[in-house]
Amino acid sequence: LATKSVLEKYASFNPSPLSLKKFVEFGRMGAMECSKEGSSKESYAFLQKELPVRLANIMKEISLLPENLLKMSSVKLVMSWYQQSFKELIEFENQDRINKNIMENFTHTLINIRNRHSNVVETMAQGVMELKENHGIDSNTENRIQYFLDRFYMSRISIRMLINQHILLFGKKEKNNDPRHIGCIDPNCNVSLVVQDAYENARFLCEQYYLAAPELNIVSKNSSVLENESDPIQIVYVPSHLYHMLFELFKNAMRATTEHHSEEDQIPPLNVMIVKGQEDLSVKISDQGGGIPRAKLELVFQYMYSTAPQPARSDIASAPLAGYGYGLPLSRLYARYFQGDIVLNSFEGYGTDAIIYLKVLSNEANEMLPVYNTTASKVYHTDIPVNDWSSSWVTSHRLQNPTPK
Numbered sequence: 001l002a003t004k005s006v007l008e009k010y011a012s013f014n015p016s017p018l019s020l021k022k023f024v025e026f027g028r029m030g031a032m033e034c035s036k037e038g039s040s041k042e043s044y045a046f047l048q049k050e051l052p053v054r055l056a057n058i059m060k061e062i063s064l065l066p067e068n069l070l071k072m073s074s075v076k077l078v079m080s081w082y083q084q085s086f087k088e089l090i091e092f093e094n095q096d097r098i099n100k101n102i103m104e105n106f107t108h109t110l111i112n113i114r115n116r117h118s119n120v121v122e123t124m125a126q127g128v129m130e131l132k133e134n135h136g137i138d139s140n141t142e143n144r145i146q147y148f149l150d151r152f153y154m155s156r157i158s159i160r161m162l163i164n165q166h167i168l169l170f171g172k173k174e175k176n177n178d179p180r181h182i183g184c185i186d187p188n189c190n191v192s193l194v195v196q197d198a199y200e201n202a203r204f205l206c207e208q209y210y211l212a213a214p215e216l217n218i219v220s221k222n223s224s225v226l227e228n229e230s231d232p233i234q235i236v237y238v239p240s241h242l243y244h245m246l247f248e249l250f251k252n253a254m255r256a257t258t259e260h261h262s263e264e265d266q267i268p269p270l271n272v273m274i275v276k277g278q279e280d281l282s283v284k285i286s287d288q289g290g291g292i293p294r295a296k297l298e299l300v301f302q303y304m305y306s307t308a309p310q311p312a313r314s315d316i317a318s319a320p321l322a323g324y325g326y327g328l329p330l331s332r333l334y335a336r337y338f339q340g341d342i343v344l345n346s347f348e349g350y351g352t353d354a355i356i357y358l359k360v361l362s363n364e365a366n367e368m369l370p371v372y373n374t375t376a377s378k379v380y381h382t383d384i385p386v387n388d389w390s391s392s393w394v395t396s397h398r399l400q401n402p403t404p405k
């Protein structure tokens with residue numbers, strides 16, 4: 001009962017978003033011997049409150065899930081991980097005299113929490129699958145689950161970012177750490193190099209399965225007024241996030257291209273364009289994979305659509321590029337986490353442009369964090385309008401009950 005009231009207390013605070021600029025400035029202080037101890041204590045003081053606040057906010061939302069989903073054993077297991085982690089973190093409450101021992105304990109606790117939650121995505125997907133197999137799901141439930149999972153996984157991305165930064169900056173030094181990086185952030189992330197790395201790895205999988213893979217053409221245009229047109233395009237970003245997005249988009253583009261041209265000797269290349277403007281850094285991957293109809297485009301971002309029941313999964317799970325899984329919705333969350341986005345523009349019958357948008361200015365790259373409040377809670381208690389186009393527009397000649405004017 002005590003933990004419950006503490007949960008209410010922390011859930012009553014809004015999460016505090018940090019910008020990439022703030023992460024870098026703070027990390028640079030932590031990297032200097034003269035200010036390392038002060039920074040580690042400042043990081044501890046911030047996280048000791050911010051992590052329970054972010055956990056409590058999302059735990060309150062989990063409890064609002066459709067009760068059939070809450071009954072799934074996998075969802076109960078995930079909830080138990082969150083409760084245990086919350087309990088461990090509030091042990092540090094009111095530890096006023098911060099000493100070396102408390103700091104080491106805290107870092108160990110963060111490592112334990114990171115490990116405990118390593119399989120949350122797969123376990124939640126298992127819960128969604130169990131629900132699909134045991135209960136019918138109406139479109140309202142599906143919309144609620146989509147709304148929740150976007151917020152739940154965004155919250156998880158943000159909590160893991162905070163934990164990783166503290167462990168990398170103040171935990172035991174790892175060997176293969178790039179000294180120029182600030183924790184998991186590269187202040188000069190060379191976008192073209194990450195594009196090539198993601199392409200090579202996706203190509204390896206594609207050739208293994210399809211015995212062929214499209215070539216890659218890259219065009220770069222640096223339009224930043226602060227730089228020369230020929231300067232390499234760099235950005236303050238988390239390379240692992242950018243890699244995750246690109247790897248996913250390349251896998252889908254390669255699968256579409258090789259399957260659409262399976263009868264031909266030559267398969268058309270993937271054309272990548274990287275443009276740095278004043279506000280946006282855009283990476284477009286254009287393929288000639290036949291495209292996807294507009295009516296189906298939103299489906300590839302739907303968790304429910306991507307959660308095929310287990311038996312159907314086995315025959316395609318062997319295909320490394322199989323299905324869409326959660327890769328696209330999660331990739332879009334990584335892009336949106338620091339105010340970017342992922343957009344798919346498809347030309348059915350020809351191919352698809354997949355575009356990653358990122359913020360050029362690190363002070364504009366603020367964390368996008370879900371906040372548990374009455375607005376959020378209302379979504380779980382009212383039927384979400386699927387979209388108002390269907391209810392207030394006549395789009396077909398089907399006989400419809402005349403709507404009163």
Ligand SMILES: N#Cc1c[nH]c2ncccc12
Pocket residue numbers: 248249252253256287289291292300328344351352354
């Ligand atoms: N992401 C992505 C995609 C990139 N090309 C595609 N073609 C059909 C369906 C999805 C995709």
